Amino acid sequence: xxxxxxxxxxxxxxxxxxxRLTAMLDTLPKRLRQCADYIATNTDRIAVSTVADMAxxxxxxxxxxxxxCQILGFTGFSEMQKLFRDAYVPGWPDYAxxxxxxxxxxxGSPAALVAxxxxxxxxxxxxxxxxxxxxxxxxxxxTLAAAKMVHIVGLRRAFPxxxxxxxxxxxxxxxxxxxxxxxxxxxxxxxRSGDALLAITFAPYSEETIAMAQDAHDRGLxxxxxxxxxxxxxxxxxxxxxxxxxxxxxxxxxxxxxxxxAISLAxxxxxxxx
Numbered sequence: 001x002x003x004x005x006x007x008x009x010x011x012x013x014x015x016x017x018x019x020r021l022t023a024m025l026d027t028l029p030k031r032l033r034q035c036a037d038y039i040a041t042n043t044d045r046i047a048v049s050t051v052a053d054m055a056x057x058x059x060x061x062x063x064x065x066x067x068x069c070q071i072l073g074f075t076g077f078s079e080m081q082k083l084f085r086d087a088y089v090p091g092w093p094d095y096a097x098x099x100x101x102x103x104x105x106x107x108g109s110p111a112a113l114v115a116x117x118x119x120x121x122x123x124x125x126x127x128x129x130x131x132x133x134x135x136x137x138x139x140x141x142x143t144l145a146a147a148k149m150v151h152i153v154g155l156r157r158a159f160p161x162x163x164x165x166x167x168x169x170x171x172x173x174x175x176x177x178x179x180x181x182x183x184x185x186x187x188x189x190x191x192r193s194g195d196a197l198l199a200i201t202f203a204p205y206s207e208e209t210i211a212m213a214q215d216a217h218d219r220g221l222x223x224x225x226x227x228x229x230x231x232x233x234x235x236x237x238x239x240x241x242x243x244x245x246x247x248x249x250x251x252x253x254x255x256x257x258x259x260x261x262a263i264s265l266a267x268x269x270x271x272x273x274x
Contacts, residue, residue, distance in 0.1 A: 010073040010083070014043070017083060018231040020072060025236070028071075034058045035068035040233045041210040047084040051077045121256030123247040128257040132244070139240040140224045140265060145272035147196035147222070153179040153212050154200030154226075160255060161200050161226070161262050168263065172270035179212065188215055200226040200262075202246075202253075205233050213237040226262065 038058035154162030225238035
C-alpha cells in the first residue's frame with residue numbers, strides 16, 4: 001500500500017480503532033488484510049501479546065504487522081498496544097482485584113451488594129428500553145424463525161445467555177443446537193444450508209465465538225449477532241446485529257438487560273414459527 005494511505009493520527013479510543021479498521025478492510029492488500037482479520041477477532045490479545053505472537057497468529061511476518069499498525073496511524077505495535085492496555089486493564093481489573101476493592105469499601109456487605117446490583121440492573125434495563133433497535137430485532141426474529149436449525153454460540157460471560165436461549169428454544173420446539181466448546185470440541189460441521197447462527201459475545205470478546213460466526217458467514221449462512229457494539233468484531237460476519245450494554249458495579253457486569261433481550265428474541269421466534 002502506498003505511503004499516502006497511511007493515516008497520520010492514531011485512533012484515540014478503541015471504538016475509533018474499530019471504526020477505522022472496518023472502514024479500510026476492503027482496501028487492504030492480502031497480507032495486511034490477514035493482519036486486519038486476525039486483529040479484529042483477537043482484540044483481547046493485543047494488550048498482552050508481543051508483535052511476534054500477533055504476527056504468528058495472523059500468519060504474516062512481523063514486518064507486515066508493523067506496517068499494518070502504521071497504516072492505522074500508529075508509530076508501531078507498542079503504541080497500538082498501549083491504546084488497548086489503557087482501555088482494558090484499568091477498567092477491567094482481574095477478579096482478585098475487583099474483590100479486594102469491594103472488601104475495602106462500604107459496599108462489600110451482602111445486603112449492600114444486592115442493592116448495588118439491583119441498581120445496576122435497573123439502569124441497564126432502562127438503557128435497553130430507550131436504545132434497542134426495533135428494526136434489527138425484527139430482522140433477527142425473521143432470520144431465526146425461517147432457519148431449519150438455530151445454532152447458538154456464546155462462551156465466557158455470554159454462556160449463561162446462550163444456554164438459556166437453547167433451553168427456551170427446546171421448550172418451544174424450535175430446532176436449536178448449543179455449541180458449548182466443552183472438551184474443546186468443535187461442532188461447526190453441524191452447520192447446514194438453511195440453518196442460521198446466533199452468536200453472542202461482549203468485550204473483551206470470545207475468539208471462538210467470532211471464529212464460528214465468520215465460518216458461518218463464509219458458508220453463506222445468516223448470522224445474528226448479540227453483542228455490545230455495532231463496530232465490534234462480530235460486525236463483519238453478522239447479517240443482523242442487536243446491541244445491548246450492561247451497567248457495571250465494581251467492574252462486575254450482570255446480565256439483566258441481556259437476558260431480557262434474549263428471552264424477548266426467543267419468544268418472538270417461537271411465536272413467529274407458530
